[in-house]
Amino acid sequence: MKNENGSGSVYKQKGKRRKCWIARVTIGFVDGKQKRKIIGTYETRKEAQAELLGYLNNPTLYSGKTFKDVRDLWYQGYSKNISNVTLKTLNAQLKKLDEFDDIKIKEIKLHSLQKFFDNIEASYGTKSYIKSILNMIFEFALKNEFIETNRVKFIELGKNEKIIERKIFTSEEIKILFNNLDSDNKFVKKMTYGTLILIYTGLRIGEFINLKTKDINLEKNVIYITKSKTSAGVRKIPISDKILSLFKDNIDNSKEYFFFNKKGNNYLYYNFLTQFNKMLELLNLGKHTIHDTRHTFATMLNNANANSTSIVKLIGHSDFKTTEEIYTHKDIEELRKAVNLLN
Structure with a gap:
């Protein structure tokens, strides 16, 4: 007919x-x-x-727009309303979606999306973040009638099985870090003083790489954390005498950030983590997560019998139970001292 x-x-x-x-x-x-x-x-x-x-x-649905076409349209609006730090993280994760660029967004099937997430080598948190980005792009496509349904909602990430091995830096490992502060290798020298500052301040990695020069007071020997992931994280941290020279020797008041990269900007989390792992390998320090520095700080305070209120304030938590359960780890020698107190 x-x-x-x-x-x-x-x-x-x-x-x-x-x-x-x-x-x-x-x-x-x-x-x-x-x-x-x-x-x-x-x-x-x-x-x-x-x-x-x-x-x-609905002719728009058959416009032939590729995933890249729609992603770029979405990005134009979304990128204007987020911070530079978030934008850098977003751009790094968007690159992982490049394989869909030339496919018409209408023709991207659920099985292709699911296969992508099944095969991607990343933590559950990273997968969840990528799915969130993808969901925003597909929601944008749905609202603008480039697709009929948002298939991203049906993607399964599997169970969030967190296996965290917390391993504090030993006194011997800390000694190795101090011994390499005068290393001829500029990379090692920089990463060792950065790691030692993390160990002796308990700063979260995000707090450290975003620490601004103006928030370090070397007259009062205090660090001011003005932005943090929690309200309790906004705090003052006295600089330990042990690392005071690390601040005095490395601060550059002409730079916005205290720990800056070759371009004079603050480090991205992934770049810092890569260099942190490289330093561990070069100094034969074994495996550590970047969060182990924070665990080490809390444990050293706990081992030194610092009062719980001080530990909570320095770590940036709202109560000691959280700090004690997550961040303090008695090493074998401290546990030995404890059992030897028994009559």
């Missing part, structure tokens, strides 16, 4: 083809002749007619 004029047409190609039915529409006229656009090829006439009807109801 012939469709009405202007409503497109469906016809069958000659020869043996699996998808022999073609749906097409007229999108304009050139020199009095129709300019046609093929929507797609299909196995049955019924499928072709259904797609043609879908196109006539």
Whole structure:
């Protein structure tokens, strides 16, 4: 049956083809002749007619926009309302989605998305963050009628099985760090003093890499943390005599950030982590997470019998139970001292 004029047409190609039915529409006229656009090829006439009807109801859906096209449109608006730090993290994760760039967003199937997340080598937290980005892009596409449904919602990430091995820096490892402060290797020298500051201040890595020069008072020997992940994290930290020289010798008041990279900017978390791991390897310090520095700080305070209120304030928690359960770890020698107190 012939469709009405202007409503497109469906016809069958000659020869043996699996998808022999073609749906097409007229999108304009050139020199009095129709300019046609093929929507797609299909196995049955019924499928072709259904797609043609879908196109006539919503031409935007068949615009042919790729994932990259839609992502870039979404990015233009979203990127204006986030901080530079968040933007850097976003850009790093968006690169992982490059494999979808040239695929029409309408044609990205759930099984392809699920396979991507099943195969990606990343922590549960990173996977969750990437899924969140992808969901925002697909929601944008849905609102603008580039897709009919947001398939991202159906992606499964699996169980969040957190296996955290907390390992504090031993006194011997800390000694190795101090011994390398005068290293001829500038990279080692920089990362050792950065790591020692983390160990003796208990700063979160985000607090450290975003620590501004103006928030370090070397007259009062105090660090001011003005932004943190929690309200309790906004605090003052006295600088230990043990590391005071590390601040005095390395501070550059012409720079905005205390611990700056080659370009004079603050480090990204992933860049700092990469260099931290490289330093551990070069100094044969074994495996440590960046959070082990914070655990070490809390444990050293606890071992020195610092009162719980002080520990809570220095760590930036709201109560001692959280600090004690998560951040303090008695080493074997401290435990030995404890059991030897028994009569």
